[in-house]
Amino acid sequence: MGKLNKVSRLAVFVIVLALLIVASRALLFAPKSDHLSSSDATATSSQSFGRGFSNTNPELLGEVADPNYKIRFPKDHYSHDSFDIEWWYLTANLQDDEGNVYGLQWTLFRFRNPNVASENQSIASENSISDWSNEHIYMAHASVHSASQHWFSEKFARGNVGNVGNVGNVGVEQTPFKLFIDDWQWSSATTGLLPAQLIFNTKLISTGEEDSKVADHLNVQLNLSNTGSYVLQGKDGYSIKSANSKHASHYYSAPFINVNGTFTISEALTNSTPSNLEKQIAVKGNAWFDQEWTSQLFDQATLGWDWFSLHLDNGDKIMAFRMRLQGQTDYITGTYIESDGSTTMLMPSELELNANELTAVGNKELPLNWQLKIESKGIDVSIKATKKDQWNPASIAYYEGTVAVSGTHKGKGFLELTGY
């Protein structure tokens, strides 16, 4: 019996020893990631390299819009690197030979991260080829809606790699204008913005049908030509977005763009790969181009905005913009553009823009039904989204879709809702 106890005692001893060893290792070497993160955060924030899309540090604000600045072309088609945010924005209302309608949007965004700029200058190596970032980050969205389908893609790129940007020398040489991100390209034959060819591809995200085994890649080739003049929004391109003028940008549009092109629907994600399931659709229609640059659009007060671009059947165009701000009344501005290109700036008192109702789309309530009144122009129209779900499910998501105009005037256009 004594021997048995000896064995059990030994077994217990061994077990306890083993557990002690394991426990001590666990205690000694438990990853102190919490502790590490707090100390490390202190260390890194002094030279933070966050890639945030907005700059909320007022000390590092980019160049502010100048009411005295004169917009000149082709110079101002190019990138304004000292401003925090910029976009080149195309929206198009298209239809094919069978009368099917399509809404198309293509946008290239540029964001400037001032922290990166200051740091890079201090430690950038002499070998600039190795440097994989500068202060600019690019994002591009491509969205095409048919009655039942939605193709959408998002791309990201950073400046200084070479796969995104704006090529063409401003001023001296006659290099043709180009905007590109990877193989999405806006290429002009001249130094000017238009005429141009826009090529991009995108992927199906919603079929509206049960069968998901459809060809899901869409390749778009559009020829864009300007049939009218450029329109400087606001006062000579200086566009104020809030009552206290704290939100302002430089903004111009090209609302008289004629479009014709081809949609190629296939299985392969490529610009030109013939496939058995390839289908080609000829499209044509109108497009509206915006370029805007600012450092004052996003701040703590900005809740979002609602933007309209309308092509009336009589050839006139309307741009209406409602800025929603914290603690302030919504600031509504717009521009009435005659068919000959002459413009009338609309101040908040000169137009009424109201959402008639909210429509449930997914888990959101969105104003897809509006009323616009411009008394001086005899405009009292109802603007309705032609398709309910035209939401772009991007990293920063927003609504961008075609609308139909009815009432005193008929037409079509685009509606953009942000901040919902």
Add this chain to the structure above:
Amino acid sequence: MLMASLIIAAAGLSAVLVINSSAKQSYSSEQQFLVPNVTQTITSNSSNLKLTKQDYSVLRVKGFSQLIAVAQTKQHIYTNNQAATQASETTKVTQRRIDFTGIDTFSLLSLPDFLNPVALSEQSNVAAKTISSASDDSNQLIRQLGFGEPIAILHPQLLEQLLGQLPDQQLEPFTTEAGTPLPKFNTFESAALGNDIIMDIADLYRLYPNAELSMLLVVGELSKAKQDRLQESLPNHLQLTNAKGAEQDSELTSSFHLNLMAMALLMFVVCLFIVVNAVNLLLNSRLSWLKICRQLGISRLQLFVVQLLEIILLTLLASFIGVVLGIELAKLASPTVQATLENLYSVEVGFGKVSIIGLLIQVSGISLVGSICATFIPLNKLNHQLAQTKDVPLSLVQQRFWKRIIWLSFVVFAAAAYIILNHAQALWLLLIATALVILSGCSLLLANYPGMLALIQRFIPARFPLLQVSSKQSLALSGKTKIACCAFFIAATSNIGMNLMVDSFRGATVGWLEQRLVADYYIYHNGEPNLSDLAKDTGVNVKQRLENTIPFQGKQVQQFSYPTGELYQQAMAFYDKSKDENLWSEFALGKGVLVNQQFAFGFDYKINDVVELPHPATGEISSYKILGIIYDFGSPYKQVLMPLEMFDLSKSTCCMYAVQGAESNIDLLREKMLTAGLDPEGKLLKTEELLAISMQAFDDTFIITDGLNVVTLLVAALSLACAIIVLMNDVRPQNMLIRSMGVSALKTQLLALFQYLLLCFVALIFATPFGILLSWVLINDINYQAFSWTYPLIISPMKILQIYATSLLVVTVVIIIPIIRAGRRPLIEDIRWVN
């Protein structure tokens, strides 16, 4: 002892299972650097023209948006020296450099499959489904890498190691050598992550501007048309290769894993020997109690069931402890294993995930089977003891019968081993053959113990009567300690075999290196400037080695240049060569080539065979005769040597230069290197230094083997010690008798030691030829099959004697304890006990 040996067995087995499965997980993982579904890679095939950012952006703009850039650099991690006077002074934390990897997360996030946008109206449906795949976790991480504050991702075990290496458990942030803080560490458990820290590529270049853009990953399958278009679009200096090189890696690494597994199993089996003896001891000590139970009417079956249940419970407990210890052991060993695998086989090895339940079940299962089997022998003996059956010695007829059985076993094992060794090629079969060789040795030993001992007895002079008696007692002992002696034999054989193998390898390596390294210095330098040009006015003779990689029969083969001068002709170490006296002139004329063993054995070529190879400069395929097969120890690559004159510097890479000259001229070269921005201290190596470094690396590699050899010997000695303890009671009357004749306690202890050492000595004598045979099998069969190269076996008598001495010393150290304990007992106690 029972628990200890079961725990050791379970721990060893678990550790090896964990190491093997972790490594294999990382090979088979389709993720590379957390990027899923990588099908191909684009890399540079030229040392002059590297992969650049521009190459990348051009390809992306052409529409190849599936390409993701990856940059890498190996760096140490530092921490701010709190005691430093200057702010920028840092202390190194890591012993092994970390593989820093930067991924172009922006491009990755642009892949539609990655971000996977879902229409708003369908989002609620998607949310309802549970998203719990590992790829989603890594996708989240990539998002964080791209958009959030700078972070760096690493495996929790690596972070544990790093924190453990911090001096005094400081929590200073980790930094670069210059003191720049590294990004915040986020841990992520992935089989693909090993000695790696992953971050966004921009962060990597910010911290390490000299990082190399190492490759472009191709994410997802490319259609044939698109692949063709990509090939056409690639500039000349870039190549597209399949990422499924993991298959080739796994062939190479499987031998490593097999080796580990074999060692673990060997250790397990030897531990089982201890279990047999420990259970014997246990039951022996309980014999009186068990006999009382029998007298009380408890049946033998009941007693056996109870004993067996106890063993099962102890085994399960030991397995649990062993698994826990084994996992810790694997963690401890993993940096070494990782480094070994990554350096030897150029694979990426991660920490892997361990399913504790699965491992527990596996190890418990094996341990249970083993310990139950091991318990049967002692239970059988107990059965005899409880049944009061006398341990009657076998009759002559029975003895002859058993002797015949043993001889038959020897013949069967030996024949099977011979057949397999001569006809089989599969590695696992060869390992079985090795085991059969050892088993046949065991049988031979058992069959010949009496004869051998009788022979030795004849040499003991008559004036040592006690020695003579002792040697006869040894003979009797040999019959009772068969298992322990076999365990010792196995340990000794494997010791001799492994030691001879390693020694032969070492000798061959030293000789080969000394022969091949004829130059005074060697320079390792890749890229610009070309050192031949640099050395032009210094008076040194520089021979560069130009290298190509060529496809041959579906594999990538090294095509290296070799100088044809007299000095280098003498330097070549041939395994086999053509009898032709014009060998070197034919080589110089480009009519023939030299190949290494790996090439010859791997593709099954012999001397004078003809091979079709591309010309090193023009790429034109021509026929070449194999003039010689050369030694190339340790290389996993197949190699072809052709004259230097056939190569074109613009087409080939050059990383190595052989330099000859007087010291003063070498100094001139040093100066020129410094001027060119090259570090002569790091790149210019004196041949003696190179030899020393190589042999140090060699010795370091085999430290583990040496350790394992000693451990195996120790275990065998322990097994013998257990057997001795069990037998001590049996021999007590004999010892009492001898002591009663006036022989001192010390003398009887020495005689006892002599008995056991005699047994071991005989086992060693038999182990010697089998050890040599084992060595031969390891070198010429297993090494050949696994690595396609081999080397001559060198049998060193001194080495064998050394092993004899070590083995006997280990046995002495272990068994001296029970012997001394027995000897310390007063004789009167023994007399009383016996009578």
Add this chain to the structure above:
Amino acid sequence: MLALKNLQKSYTDAGEKHTILNNINLTINAGDSISIQGASGSGKSTLLHLLAALDKPDSGEILLNSSLDETQTENQDITQFTERQADQYRQFQVGLIFQKFNLIDCITVMENIMLPAKITGKVEHEYIQELLNALGIKSHINKLPNQLSGGEQQRVAIARGLSHQPPLLLADEPTGNLDSKNSDLVSQLLVDTCKQLNTALVMVTHSRKVAMLTQQQWYLDDGSLTRI
């Protein structure tokens, strides 16, 4: 001569002291034939162990004088022997026979018998032959012990105990494991052989019949040794 003087030996069992030997006095001369009887546990074996310097008494002396040992000129107290001296004493002065386990299994009968003689270096072949003849075991010399019967084994044990010509032979229940026929035979042989060789014999036995064969019969009871 071996002179036991005032030997005292006791042991403690569960805190209680038991005196086995109480003031024992005995003289053993050369050639004496002595048997010590007593009940089981009376201390007979203990006394024998003291005589063999295997154990030490609590008090008293056992003097070994020159009449037994020609090399010694003065008396030696074997109770004060160091272990080395005790070993030497047993090697040269004493032969021991036990009740069982007297022989080494793995060597032949002859090797068993010769062993003590070889250890001491006192190998006299004629003497050994005489022993073999006296004990009637000549035909067994090449056999192994387990090939002999119990009685034959004890006879071999006697030969082994005497092969190195010790002045004193101590036998502890030499016939205890034998049947009565063999017991008579072996005990007779033991006494006769010792007499023939002039070897002093001290035999412990519980058998009166066996005890009767010796010159002196002593009885150990309650710690006291009395002559019968």
